[in-house]
Amino acid sequence: MNFFIDSHAHLNDPAFDADRDSLLQHTLPQAGIVHSIEIGCSPEEWLPALQLASSYPALVHAVLGVHPEYAVKLGENDLARLAQLLPDPRNTAVGEIGLDYTCLDISPKDLQQKTFQQMLELGNQTQLPLVLHIRRQGEDYAAYEDSFYALKHNWKGASRTKHxxxxxxxxxxYEEAKRALDMGLLLGINGCFTYKKNEYIREAVKKAGAEKIILETDCPYLSPQGKRGQRNDPSNIPLIGTFVADYLNMPVEALAQTTVQNTKDLYGLP
Ligand SMILES: [Zn+2]
Known part of the structure; x- marks a missing residue:
């Protein structure tokens, strides 16, 4: 059996309210999932993410931050509260943070940029790695341009972990992938890699190579090809891993080992 890590999950989402514990206690271990990284990306999600990590200390680890879409939810005292929570040993990174211009109607651009800046400052203070959410709008890559600019000028990198x-x-x-790799970032690969129309993603990942990727679900969203329309969960990681290994022409065992090691090196997991 191959072992995998889901490097990006939202198991506290209400979509899992009916069966969260049975997933964590049975479904994930049966699928070979040894860790699941829980992303708490708005102020009301921070404590629940840490609590989930407390309930499943060997399996679940948290990442705390403010998603660009939720920048409006950041209250007056939240920034100081986040600064206090980030050093918690259950937390492994700052995220997910970044820029997303597909939701400007609910999260204005200047507010997103200000919030991203604040998150980068917390990254600098804590030296924790970053989990970045950067989304293009069709063929418009402005969010990438602006994010790379901010990272280049206002981020000192993370010294606490290998990546x-x-x-x-x-x-x-590949253009964006290359710029990310040059900054010491990895690429998080999920169901999007498996969709028929996304050949350009697969080509970029092939050029980057398995040493530069980790696997994620981003559940409950983005179920892989073959399961689209269904709720996604971390037990789909082996399926995503098989897609990636096939495309990269390598045994799934090797892909599992490489991506698990990369994920451990990123989040500083045992
Ligand atoms: Zn996410």
Whole structure:
């Protein structure tokens, strides 16, 4: 049996309210999932993410931050509260943070940029790795341009772990991949890699190589090809891993080992 890690999950989402514990106690171990990284990406999600990590200390680890879409939810005292929570041993990174111009109607651009800046400062203070959410709008890569600019000028990198961060939900060209890799970031690969129309993502990942990727579900969203329309969960990681290994022409055992090691090195897991 191959072992895998889900490097990006939202198991506290209400979509899992009916069976969260049975998933964590049975479904995940049966699928070979040894760790699941829980992303708490708005102020009301921070404590529940840490609590889930407390309930499943060997399996679940938290990542705390403010998703660009939730920048409006960041209250007056939240920034100081986040600064206090980040050093918690259950927390492994700052995320998911970044820029997403597909939701400007609910999260204005200037507020997103200000919040991203604040998150980068917390990254600098804590030296934790970053989990980045950067989303293009069709063929418009402005969010990438602006994010790379901010990272280049306002981020000092992360000294606490081998990798400085991850470009989560990688869904761009090799051009963007290369710029991310040059900053010491990994690429987070999920169901998007498996969709028929996304050949450009697969080509970019092939050029980057297995040494530069980690696997994620971003559940409950983005179920892989063959399971689209269904709720996604970390037990789909082996399926995503098989897609990636086939495309990269390598045994799934080797892909599992490489991506598990990369994920451990990113989050500083035992
Ligand atoms: Zn996410």
């Amino acid at each position: 400085a961060g991850v470009l989560h939900c990688f869904c761009a060209r």
